[in-house]
Amino acid sequence: MPRVAPPPGSSSHELISFSHEVGALIGRGNLPSLNALRAFEVAGRLQSFSKAAGELGVTQGAISRQIKLLEGQLGIDLFHRTATGAVLTVEGAKFLPVLTQSFHRMAEAAAALHDDPGRLALGAPPSFGMRWVMPRLSRFQAENPRIDARLTITTDEIGDLPGFDAAVHYGATPPPGFYALRLAGERLIPVAAPRLIDGNPP
The missing domain is CATH 1.10.10.10 (Winged helix-like DNA-binding domain superfamily/Winged helix DNA-binding domain)
Structure with a gap:
């Protein structure tokens, strides 16, 4: 031996x-x-x-x-x-x-060679992406450093976004073939100048 x-x-x-x-x-x-x-x-x-x-x-x-x-x-x-x-x-x-x-x-x-970090490609419309997604994305990356998360601001429909893992879609239902999770609701309020409400258009 x-x-x-x-x-x-x-x-x-x-x-x-x-x-x-x-x-x-x-x-x-x-x-x-x-x-x-x-x-x-x-x-x-x-x-x-x-x-x-x-x-x-x-x-x-x-x-x-x-x-x-x-x-x-x-x-x-x-x-x-x-x-x-x-x-x-x-x-x-x-x-x-x-x-x-x-x-x-x-x-x-x-x-x-088989230990590449995960990649997450996201798409979102301009206002929602900048005001809601981006602040949360920084926190997500800090908590998940091995995931390379990237956000693309776009106005394209979700069905027209090839290569994306997830995207924010505005509407009541997602396009066929997509799974949707409700993020937030929306409340629409009409706003007008007082003189318009009083019936005195300019």
């Missing part, structure tokens, strides 16, 4: 130096096999060839062959083979944390 134990006296400076050495190797176009790198990382992290085989869904012999391939590509021994198992060499103990961090970053980068 491989045992992970950084060599006595190792430091973060040594790990950084080793990382630079690996970077130089990759920069020369000598990137090792990804399968071999993965086999070594899992075997070193789990401290076991057999457990690594179980995690990756391959045989223990396949793990051993991949690590042997990696050692040949790097030109260094990563494990000491013994009668009772395998132990990381000094170089292997330095390489393991660099590789583990690299795989972790790749996993994060892959996950981030």
